[in-house]
Amino acid sequence: MPKLIIPNSVVLQNVRAFIANNSPFEDGSTEAVLEFHPQWVHMEPIALSMAAAWGLWAKRQGLPLRATNLGRQTAYAGRMKLFEHLGIDFDPGLAEREAAGRFVPLAQVTTSRDVGRVIGDISALLHLHEDPETLSAVQYCVSELLRNVLEHSHSPDGAFVCAHRYTTAEPHRVTIAVADCGQGIASHLGRVYPEAMEDHDLALGLAMRPGITGAMAGQYGTPDNAGAGLFITRSIAKGSGGYFFLLSGNAAYRLRRARNDDEMSELYLDAYDEPRRDRYRFESPWLGTAVSVEIRTEKIRDYDNFFQWIFRRIPRRETKRGRIRFT
Amino acid sequence: MRMRIQVPSGSNGFAEDKDEARVLRIEKLLPALERGEGILLDFSKVNYATQSYIHALVGEALQKFGDQVLDKLEFKNCSASVRSVIELVVDYSLAGFPDQKAV
Numbered sequence: 001m002p003k004l005i006i007p008n009s010v011v012l013q014n015v016r017a018f019i020a021n022n023s024p025f026e027d028g029s030t031e032a033v034l035e036f037h038p039q040w041v042h043m044e045p046i047a048l049s050m051a052a053a054w055g056l057w058a059k060r061q062g063l064p065l066r067a068t069n070l071g072r073q074t075a076y077a078g079r080m081k082l083f084e085h086l087g088i089d090f091d092p093g094l095a096e097r098e099a100a101g102r103f104v105p106l107a108q109v110t111t112s113r114d115v116g117r118v119i120g121d122i123s124a125l126l127h128l129h130e131d132p133e134t135l136s137a138v139q140y141c142v143s144e145l146l147r148n149v150l151e152h153s154h155s156p157d158g159a160f161v162c163a164h165r166y167t168t169a170e171p172h173r174v175t176i177a178v179a180d181c182g183q184g185i186a187s188h189l190g191r192v193y194p195e196a197m198e199d200h201d202l203a204l205g206l207a208m209r210p211g212i213t214g215a216m217a218g219q220y221g222t223p224d225n226a227g228a229g230l231f232i233t234r235s236i237a238k239g240s241g242g243y244f245f246l247l248s249g250n251a252a253y254r255l256r257r258a259r260n261d262d263e264m265s266e267l268y269l270d271a272y273d274e275p276r277r278d279r280y281r282f283e284s285p286w287l288g289t290a291v292s293v294e295i296r297t298e299k300i301r302d303y304d305n306f307f308q309w310i311f312r313r314i315p316r317r318e319t320k321r322g323r324i325r326f327t
Numbered sequence: 328m329r330m331r332i333q334v335p336s337g338s339n340g341f342a343e344d345k346d347e348a349r350v351l352r353i354e355k356l357l358p359a360l361e362r363g364e365g366i367l368l369d370f371s372k373v374n375y376a377t378q379s380y381i382h383a384l385v386g387e388a389l390q391k392f393g394d395q396v397l398d399k400l401e402f403k404n405c406s407a408s409v410r411s412v413i414e415l416v417v418d419y420s421l422a423g424f425p426d427q428k429a430v
Contacts, residue, residue: 147345
């Protein structure tokens with residue numbers, strides 16, 4: 001039966017167990033079930049965005065969607081508008097408050113205009129007007145991740161995005177997640193890199209390298225795609241010492257938080273060279289793609305220097321930068 | 328002759344709409360370059376931009392005309408982060424990413 005089980009905790013630290021213990025795309029049933037832990041549920045954006053994308057997938061299959069164990073423990077999911085998107089009747093109650101902080105509730109994004117709307121809401125909803133460095137980084141990641149879905153996923157339901165700013169528990173951070181149930185990374189890259197079709201882990205590694213795109217028409221990308229979006233998004237997470245997580249098919253990649261500033265400053269072009277990386281394989285695939293980025297607000301420092309930092313990590317080649325006319 | 332293109336501000340000075348960049352490229356930038364005109368790209372309304380936006384705006388011109396096109400392009404009123412992104416896009420558009428053969 002297509003079933004998505006939300007245990008009592010789904011955070012980037014334990015995301016492997018959440019995915020390994022689910023097989024949400026199984027055949028052979030007349031309904032789909034979203035099952036919450038009966039007593040306590042703590043969900044980070046990755047679980048919320050995946051649940052929303054999966055729920056829409058189930059509906060697209062013509063399966064009635066049922067949620068179980070709704071109650072106080074699912075009030076946060078309610079405030080994040082999960083049940084609203086899924087068409088499940090549940091009143092989270094206005095009096096309920098979870099951990100302090102601000103959030104961008106789940107939004108379904110199917111058009112370029114939707115992307116602009118979500119980005120426009122981020123500052124007010126996350127209360128980031130006094131932290132322009134974090135705001136810039138969050139908006140950047142949200143834009144790149146959502147446009148990846150719109151351009152490459154072929155997801156009939158588009159993408160689901162949400163974010164949460166954690167301001168009490170350390171480390172202070174903004175966590176963003178984007179999920180879809182589209183064609184997945186291997187299928188997208190497979191048109192240009194056939195080997196990616198055979199190995200999801202390899203496909204993820206390719207997708208995170210700069211200059212790799214399934215839309216590639218020439219050596220340095222198409223007029224509209226350079227294949228650097230996921231690389232730069234991963235770099236922003238790394239540069240603030242936060243988590244980066246990417247799931248597609250039966251493979252996932254996770255970059256863990258940096259333990260100190262020295263670890264933050266080392267950036268690898270090949271994500272699989274990162275010392276604090278995890279590579280997972282799962283029995284049951286995720287039919288689509290899910291990404292989560294954690295930006296640590298105390299570590300973001302100077303956003304303007306991010307690209308210089310990324311630039312310095314790319315091995316020096318003969319360049320024409322000196323000929324660019326800035327006035 | 329030099330054409331002036333005002334780059335739109337996007338959402339609160341964040342230029343990220345690639346569709347918008349594509350329109351500027353196809354309708355203004357490339358035709359002007361084909362005619363041999365210079366282009367002034369004015370970023371005064373932009374605080375920062377995504378690499379994808381800058382790529383969609385100028386990447387094709389760099390790949391099509393090579394480094395000679397830099398003599399035709401002027402980037403005006405760029406913030407530090409926009410400047411960095413332009414440098415990155417120019418760099419890989421002309422020289423490729425590492426592990427790729429440079430032109």
